[in-house]
Amino acid sequence: MAEDDLFGFLLLSQTAVSKRATIIKDLKQQDCEIVYQEWVSLDLDRAKKFLQLYSKPDEQANYEEDKVNKLTENSCLALVVKKTQLSATFKELFDGQTSQRDVETGLFSTKYGLPVDSFYYSTDKNNAKECIEFLFPNLDIHNMMENNPRKYLESTVVPILTSGLTQLCKMEQKPEHPCEWLGQYLIQHDPTLSPKKKIYFILGGPGSGKGTQCEKLVEEFHLCHLSAGDLLRKEMQSGSSHGQLIDRMIRDGEIVPGHITIELLKNAMEEQTQSSGFLIDGFPRKLDQAGAFEKWIGDFEFILFLDCPQEEMEQRLLKRGQVSGRSDDNLDSIRKRFTTFVETTMPVVEYYRSRDKLVQVDASRSVEEVYKDIRTYFIEST
């Protein structure tokens, strides 16, 4: 390690997390090496302890409620950064401070337009080490600072690589492209990339109330609602090359090829940084789409199935059709959608029911009655 190489840490809480891509890009442009990063969930107690550790020894630890809230509301992103003369870079990027602890005085955030208490950083060797040890108790910071590559790999990459290789060996049906499979495995299981966001699928016949109930879940549980149908309609209107195909398939109540829908879902999920989980409404419509989603995006918690008689759904959709402007809210398309649902989507429901990954509610009742049942499943799971 060069004489004046320095390790520092940077903790981005709440609002600052949304600027992480820019901040990381700026750091890299300044030749900073992001040696480690991890999403950290702090509870009240740990947030207070962190603020205590962070405050100067001769300062009263600052427990302002607002600061604690920002640290506990959502996961924070913590980075370990290495660079020669890191203090100077941090100061330059984070506002030309004269001391690394002037962050508390308020000038800190000009460049990124963020509140001062949405960032914490330190380049003081001992304090940075203490904070890193606190934030990442399982990280071998000592070896990392000593720049021992073998030990560094052993404490970071090797465990997940070993478990990926073990899984690969155990698989009865070996993947056609093992390296690609392993790459996906590493990304999906890397705890440092992102906090695991829970994924819930919402299925039910056309008009069973999926969108209506998702709105209520978003309000109460702050999950991100992604309607596969809405994403396809948006894609169609964007003038994409798939536009005509999607348009025709929606009118005919057919299922758009899974790779198109999954790509749209993946992009929408990646854009979403704030929510703690996703409600995926109207997907998977086919059994193979469920498998492809699990392979390319990740596992899900359960499917919520809204069970509703066809006559009730038909009435609801015809009523909605008077105002929705949807090309498929007419009797001809509605009937085709019912057929597709029974023939192609019900097998998905039955498959996951048999695997205990499905919960079902009677969706023929009033919106409030249905929601009363639904929320219990989310209270248990979130």
Ligand SMILES: Nc1ncnc2c1ncn2[C@@H]1O[C@H](COP(=O)(O)OP(=O)(O)OP(=O)(O)O)[C@@H](O)[C@H]1O
């Ligand atoms: N429990 C309910 N009782 C009566 N009407 C309802 C109920 N739930 C939803 N609706 C109404 O029925 C129509 C269809 O609801 P919604 O759009 O939520 O269904 P959906 O399952 O998302 O439909 P689609 O699959 O076609 O997108 C809407 O006009 C909605 O206001």
Ligand SMILES: O=c1ccn([C@@H]2O[C@H](COP(=O)(O)O)[C@@H](O)[C@H]2O)c(=O)[nH]1
């Ligand atoms: O995963 C999906 C979701 C939807 N579609 C097509 O869109 C329409 C409308 O879907 P809603 O969920 O009712 O908004 C549906 O009939 C399909 O044609 C899809 O192909 N795949």
